[in-house]
Amino acid sequence: KRVTHVIGETKIMAIINQKGGVGKSTTAVNLSAALGELNKAVLLVDLDPQGNATSGLGVDKSQIAHDVYDVLLDDVSVMDAIVPDVSEGLDLLPATINLAGAEVELVNEMARENRLKNAIGALRGKYDYIFIDCPPSLGLLTINALVASDKLLIPIQCEFYALEGVTKLLDSMKRVKGMLNPSLDIFGVVLTMYDGRTTLAREVANEVRRFFGKVVFDTMIPRTVKLSEAPSYGQPITEYDPKGKGAEAYINMAKEVISRG
Ligand code: ADP
Numbered sequence: 001k002r003v004t005h006v007i008g009e010t011k012i013m014a015i016i017n018q019k020g021g022v023g024k025s026t027t028a029v030n031l032s033a034a035l036g037e038l039n040k041a042v043l044l045v046d047l048d049p050q051g052n053a054t055s056g057l058g059v060d061k062s063q064i065a066h067d068v069y070d071v072l073l074d075d076v077s078v079m080d081a082i083v084p085d086v087s088e089g090l091d092l093l094p095a096t097i098n099l100a101g102a103e104v105e106l107v108n109e110m111a112r113e114n115r116l117k118n119a120i121g122a123l124r125g126k127y128d129y130i131f132i133d134c135p136p137s138l139g140l141l142t143i144n145a146l147v148a149s150d151k152l153l154i155p156i157q158c159e160f161y162a163l164e165g166v167t168k169l170l171d172s173m174k175r176v177k178g179m180l181n182p183s184l185d186i187f188g189v190v191l192t193m194y195d196g197r198t199t200l201a202r203e204v205a206n207e208v209r210r211f212f213g214k215v216v217f218d219t220m221i222p223r224t225v226k227l228s229e230a231p232s233y234g235q236p237i238t239e240y241d242p243k244g245k246g247a248e249a250y251i252n253m254a255k256e257v258i259s260r261g
Contacts, residue, residue: 007041010124013131013153013187014145019165020136022157023192025052026227028133030246031153033057033236034254036089040128043082045120046095047145048135049102054094057086058234061096069098072115072144073105078123087236091127093120099141106140113140113180117148129257138172146176151187156208158194158201158220163211186215188260190253194220219253222246 015028025048032044046053047068051061064083070076071093078093086092106112120130131153132145146152152173156162177184189212195201209216221227222245230240237246 005039007125007128010127011129011187012120012124012148012150013129014134014142014149014151015131015153015155016134016142016145016169017154017156017165018136018138018142018169019157023155023190023221024048024136025050025056025133026231027153027155027190027192027221027250028053028131029056029231030227030237030250031253031257032090032129032131033087033238034247034250035129035257036087037238037251038254038258039089040254040258041089041126043091043093043120043123043127043130044086045093045116045130045132047099047116047132047141048095049097049100049141050135051095051097051099052231053133054092054096056231056234057090057092057236059083059086059092059094061094064094064096067094067096067098069096069102071119072102073109078119087239090236103137103139103141106144113143113147116144120148138168142172143176146173146184147180149181149184151185153187154189155192155221156189157192158204160200160204162204162208166211186212188257189216191216191220193223195223196220217253217256219249219256221249221253 032042035042066076066081083092134145224246226241226244227246230237
């Protein structure tokens, strides 16, 4: 099934939190796939040198002709690097370990903060959504994501210290907003790995809702084993366990994303 609708305005969003292990890649892969299931045309840009979104979507890194590094630093056309149809309605701009060098190599390049924006700007009108899975740092790759994005989507894990580091992230957003990308803002905050049986998770969820207000999605992503297993099968949850709680949550989140416009 190919996307047949007319594509409106492309929304480019960074999935960002400089903490590792909070559910960025899991959300990037499964939200993208869920929107694809809902007939949206989606591109996922893997901007994390670990390449977890790439392998989680079943793309063999040793078979990749060009990755996002080549697009950022070697003037390879983004169209030559995109892997089409990794799931229904979903294309991928993959990452390999090459990207680990980019953080250092970008420093001496012209327009170093604008590389990703220039590369994916040409894709506006081709996709409904472009998501960028960011690395767990606030370095130049993340700055590139902040410059290239219209809005931010912040996953927050329901654990102790959930909001730790958020101030730094918001400071980086404000700096990029002030100097390079005036319309940058938070699109949404999603609570991940939620286990409603624990008091801690409920308290953290309430604290995050108090802090961020209405940008927090109603949908919370439950902690489920299936969500942690799916990447090793190279499948998004909508394929690996389409009837389970994880798929249901990401589909519900996707519907909220669509209804926020
Ligand atoms: P990040 O991209 O922020 O580093 P990941 O998405 O890779 O975080 O998630 C960190 C770990 O937690 C991974 O092993 C992942 O499979 C697991 N995980 C993420 N979300 C869930 C969830 N909702 N339920 C269970 N395990 C999860």
